[in-house]
Amino acid sequence: MKKHRINTTISQEHYKLLKKHVEKHGTQQKVLEIAIEGLENNSKEYSALSIEEEIWMRIGREIKDLLMIFNKNTAKMLLETADMERFREYINDQKPLEFTCEWYYNKPLKECSLQELIDGIILGINVLGPNDTINHMEDDDCHMIIITNNLGINLAKLMVMEFESLLKSYGVKAETHFSKRAVFLKIFKGSNY
Known part of the structure; x- marks a missing residue:
């Protein structure tokens, strides 16, 4: 699988959250991948309102x-x-x-x-x-x-x-x-x- 390098700046609050999840998942890359997959899965679950x-x-x-x-x-x-x-x-x-x-x-x-x-x-x-x-x-x-x-x-x-x-x-x-x-x-x- 081809990998891409990203570079970004986040707030102090989000950095604390990132550190917390790195402890659980091992790397910043893994946390970011899980978060993106979660966003994708949630967008499929919520259909448009009737x-x-x-x-x-x-x-x-x-x-x-x-x-x-x-x-x-x-x-x-x-x-x-x-x-x-x-x-x-x-x-x-x-x-x-x-x-x-x-x-x-x-x-x-x-x-x-x-x-x-x-x-x-x-x-x-x-x-x-x-x-x-x-x-x-x-x-x-x-x-x-x-x-x-x-x-x-x-x-x-x-x-x-x-x-x-x-x-x-x-x-x-x-x-x-x-x-x-x-x-x-x-x-x-x-x-x-």
């Missing part, structure tokens, strides 16, 4: 002081006793899904395309994670989104309230239905209120 992971990173930076995370069992218990009318007032006042779409696309909701709205709904549900599955189907007339969850009827009701608010604000006709474990959202193309 869009959901990027959103979580962005959310984490922007709302870290406002967010409280708890497990699904706790969420289910809280949802079972939720004041649905109070939540409706919150949705009407704060418009959380409308804000989420505007925040993500950095433009007013009305300037978003229908496809951006659909993608925003799907992305938001995937990021927040209250769902077990989410399926999106499209035909010539409409988009159909089916979301299943194991957090009960109240989560389904809350999701329907949020979707109805978002779709009304956007100005598109839709049908929503729900059951204890699922929400069915049908959004009609080319339709406005």
